[in-house]
Amino acid sequence: MHLAQSERAALCDLLDSVGPDAPTLCGDWTSHDLAAHLWVRETDPLGAPGIVARPLAGLTEKRMNETKQRWSYAELVDKVRRGPSRFSLFALPGVDEPANATEFFIHHEDVRRAGPTPLGPRPLDTATEDWLWRRLKLLGRASFRRSPVGVVLEREDGSAEPLRVASGSETVTLVGQPSELLLYAFGRGRVSEVRAIGEEEALARLAGADFSH
Numbered sequence: 001m002h003l004a005q006s007e008r009a010a011l012c013d014l015l016d017s018v019g020p021d022a023p024t025l026c027g028d029w030t031s032h033d034l035a036a037h038l039w040v041r042e043t044d045p046l047g048a049p050g051i052v053a054r055p056l057a058g059l060t061e062k063r064m065n066e067t068k069q070r071w072s073y074a075e076l077v078d079k080v081r082r083g084p085s086r087f088s089l090f091a092l093p094g095v096d097e098p099a100n101a102t103e104f105f106i107h108h109e110d111v112r113r114a115g116p117t118p119l120g121p122r123p124l125d126t127a128t129e130d131w132l133w134r135r136l137k138l139l140g141r142a143s144f145r146r147s148p149v150g151v152v153l154e155r156e157d158g159s160a161e162p163l164r165v166a167s168g169s170e171t172v173t174l175v176g177q178p179s180e181l182l183l184y185a186f187g188r189g190r191v192s193e194v195r196a197i198g199e200e201e202a203l204a205r206l207a208g209a210d211f212s213h
Contacts, residue, residue, distance in 0.1 A: 175195045
């Protein structure tokens with residue numbers, strides 16, 4: 001099973017267990033909102049564009065609300081579990097893993113680490129951490145493009161060369177597992193287990209930056 005498939009299944013299991021009203025790290029979204037987002041993203045060509053195009057965000061929100069009204073929470077989670085329809089772009093051969101593995105991993109953690117009693121990091125195998133490190137190589141510069149300081153990513157186990165993902169006169173080095181560094185890169189720094197090394201002023205400037213996607 002590929003990472004996208006395993007993370008989809010694990011996230012849907014978690015959504016089933018927490019119910020529709022659980023908090024997430026996605027602003028004021030509940031688990032029900034997140035399930036609707038995932039379904040619209042993969043299956044609704046009218047609502048999906050607003051996920052990346054802000055002028056259309058209102059339409060996306062409308063389609064999410066309609067989706068929540070159309071099916072019960074359990075039905076909606078089951079639809080997400082079964083994946084996109086065969087007419088969806090995400091159903092094309094070779095699209096699922098690069099398009100969905102990071103999406104489902106991040107949103108899985110959005111549910112796990114939210115609320116007053118968050119679940120801690122999951123133990124991930126080396127192959128998964130290596131895959132997520134490769135994604136950081138590909139997405140790191142785009143994720144940190146708004147960084148006010150230089151940023152270097154360093155694997156906690158020292159098994160790879162550090163990645164410079166942002167340049168600047170001051171530099172902060174972020175050290176952690178690839179999975180935790182990825183969460184930081186996607187705006188989940190406050191819940192990620194990442195160690196930041198640098199001058200106090202640079203650390204403060206980086207801590208105040210918004211990397212949310």
